[in-house]
Amino acid sequence: ALADMIWTWRHSPAAAESDAPTVHGNAWRLFRLAQHLGLSGGELRRLAPAEIKRLLAALDELPAHLRGALWLCAYERHYREALLNALANNHGRGCWATREQRPQAQVIFCIDDREEGFRRHLEELNPRIETLGAAGFFGVVMNWRGLDDREVTPLCPVVATPAHEVREVARPGTETQIAKRDRRRTLRDQLRALFPELRRNLLSSFPLIDALAPGALLALASKVLAPLPQARFAEAVAAWWTPAPATQVAVTATDGDAPATPEHPRLGFTDAEQADRVAALLRSIGLTAQFAPVVVLMGHGSMSQNNPHLAAYDCGACSGRHGGPNARAFAAMANRPAVRALLAERGIHIPADSWFVGAEHNTCDEQITFYDLDDLPTEAKKALATLQRELDQACALSAHERCRRLASAPRHPTPAQALRHIVGRARDFSQARPELGHATNAAALVGRRSMSHGLFLDRRAFLISYDPTPDPEGTVLEGVLLAVGPVGAGINLEYYFSTVNNDRLGCGTKLPHNVTGLFAVMEGASSDLRTGLPRQMIEIHEPLRLQIVVEARTEVLAAIYGRQPPLQELVGNGWVHLIAKDPDSGEFSIFDPARGFVPWTSPIQPLSVCARSGDWYRGHADPLPPARIGGSDHV
Secondary structure, three states, X not given: OHHHHHHHHHOOHHHHOOOOOOHHHHHHHHHHHHHHHOOOHHHHXXXXXHHXXXXXHHHHOOOHHHHXXXXXXXXXXXXXXXXXXXXXXXXXXXXXXXXXXXXXXXXXXXXXXXXXXXXXXXXXXXXXXXXXXXXOOOOOOEEEEOOOOXXXXXXXXXXXOOOEXXXXXXXXXXXXXXXXXXXXXXXXXXXXXXXXXXXXXXXXXXXXXXXXXHXXXXXXXXXXXXXXXXXXXXXXXXXXXXXXXOEEEEOEOOOXXXXXXXXXXXXXXXXXXXXXXXXHHHHHHOOOOOOOOEXXXXXXXXXXXXXXXXXXXXXXXXXXXXXXXXXXXHHHHHOXXXXXXXXXXXXXXXXXXXXEEEEEEEOOOOOEEEOOHXXXXXXXXXHHHHHHHHHHHHHHHHHHHHHOOOOXXXXXXXXXXXXXXXXXXXXXXXXXXXXXXXOOOOEEEEEOHHHOOOEEOOOOEEEEEOOOOOOOOOHHHHHHHHHHHHHHHHHHHHHHHHHHOOOOXXXXXXXOEEEEOOOEEEEOOOOXXXXXXXXXXXXXXXXXXXXXXXXXXXXXXXXXXXXXHHHHHHHHOOOOEEEEEOOOOOOEEEEEOOOEEEEOOOOOOXXXXXXXXXXXXXXXXXXXXXXXXXXXXXX
16 A cells, blocks of 8 residues: 555656655654754644745755764764763762772672673672772783683784683692593594584484484474573583583793793793783772772673574673683782782782682673682682672672563563573573673773762663772873773674664674674575674664763873874774763863863753662663662762
C-alpha cells in the first residue's frame, strides 16, 4: 500500500512543484522543528505559506554535510551539560580527595567503563574501601607464557613492544601432580588431533559418525536446553582430568646483565626495572602513601561461548586479551623486599603489613579469580577474606544493574537471580549478546576519585586515577594522557563508527559470521572480510564522541597540548572533546581548538538524590542521567 501511495504521488501534478511545502516532503521536518521551537499545532496552522517557507529555510540553507554535524554537536552537548552539572554538584562532596586516613582496602581496577558500576556498588557496600583506576596492563609491558602455553602472548598496548618475558611456573613440591597433568594433557591433545583425521577419512567417517551420534546429540541437546548445568559439568570434568597445580610467576631476571630488547626478550625483570614499573604506576594514580592492608590489582577479561568477537570484550590495554597476568606480575613485584627497599629510596614507603594481590574480574559472568593466595601473610588473609565477601556482593549488584539493559533478562530480579542469569548467558553457546561490552561509553574522567565518587554514571565513563596535587607541572599527567587518551578514543570511535553505519563500518549481524583464517570473519561463505563491531554489540549505543574531563588547571593542559602532536591530532581534529576541571575552584573550561579553553557558564541545576544505585535505575531500560547516590555528603 505504501509503495502504491508513493507511485501515485510521484505521478501527481503537485510532485513537480518542488518549491511548495508538501505533506510528503515537509510535514515531518516541520513537526520536529516546531517541537524544538516550542510552537504548538494551532500556531503552525495560523502561519501563512510564506512564513512556513521561512521556517523550513532554516534547515534547507544548511549544506547537507553540516546538518548531521549540527545534530551531533547538539546531541553531545546535551550529554555534556548533564555530566558537568553532576560533577559540579559533586565538587567537595566525594571522599578520597586527600587520603587522611588509611583505607580498609584498596582495589585498583582497569579504567574500563564497565568497571564504573562495579566500583560504585563496592563503595556503596563499604565506604572505607578506596577504588582507583589505571590502564589494565598496570605498567607491566611483557610477553606472557602461561603454564600450558606453547608460545608467548604480548600483554600490553598495541603501540608497545615487550622486551621482557614472564612465565607461570609450578610451585615447588608439585612435581608429581605436574607429571600426571602433562600425561593427561598429551593424551587429550592426541585424541583431539586424531578426531579430525578420522572425520575426514572416507572409510572411517561413516562408522565414526554412527558411533558418536548419540553422544553428540546428548551434548547438543544439553547445550541448548540446559547450557549452565552442561557448562558446569564440562568444567568439572576438565578440572578432574587435568587438575590445575599451584603455580607462581617468575618475574625476576636470573641474568640481569643481558640486555632486554624486543628482538631478544629477557626472562624476567631486574630489581631496578621492577621498582621503576611499580613506582611509575603508583605515582600515576596518586597512591604513594596510606597503603591499605590489602591492595588488589584487578585485571579483567571476558569469557563466552561460540563468539568470534571475544577479543572485543577483553582488555583494550592488553591488546584485546586478559589483564590478570599483568596484575599478578605487578603484585609479585610490589611484594618483594628488594623492590620495596628501592621504592623507599624514591620516597614511596609501603608498610610491612601491606600486601598486594593480583586478581582478574570476568566482566561477562562477574566472577573474580585471585592469584597466589598461598603467599598471603596471616593478617592479610583476614583482611582479604572480608574484602572477598564484599566483592561477591558487588558482583551480584553489578549483575543486577546490567540486567536492566538486557531484553531477555528477568524483569525485577533479585541480585542472586540476576547473577545466575548473567552466569548463564556467558555459558550459552547460542547467546548472541553474552555481554554488552563498551556500549554507551561517552566520557573519560581523569582525576581523583573524589571528582565522581558517589555519582551514578550509568557505566558510561572511563575512570582514570590521577592526583594533580603533587604534579604542578603536569609531568605525570602528560604520561597519563598519552597512555589513556588513544585507548579511550580508540574504543569510543570504534563504537561510534560501527553504530552510525554498521553495514559499511561495522560488520552487520554476527549470526551468519564464519571465522576466516583465524583472523577475520565473513558473512556466510562469500563476502568480503568484515571489520568493525557486530550489530549485537552496538544496538543500545549512543554515538557520541568521548568527553575527556581532566582535573587540572587550564594552563597545564594547554602546555601539554602544545607540545604533544598525538593529543593535537585527537583533540585538535575533533575526534574527542577535552574539558578542564580546576582542582581548587571546581570550575570547568571546554577546549576549543580555535579559541583555547572557554569557561563553562551554564547554571548549576539540582541533582537527583537516591539512597542506592538500584533506587535510581530500577524499572528503567534506557540511558539515565547522572544522580547522586547516598543522599548526604561523604566523609
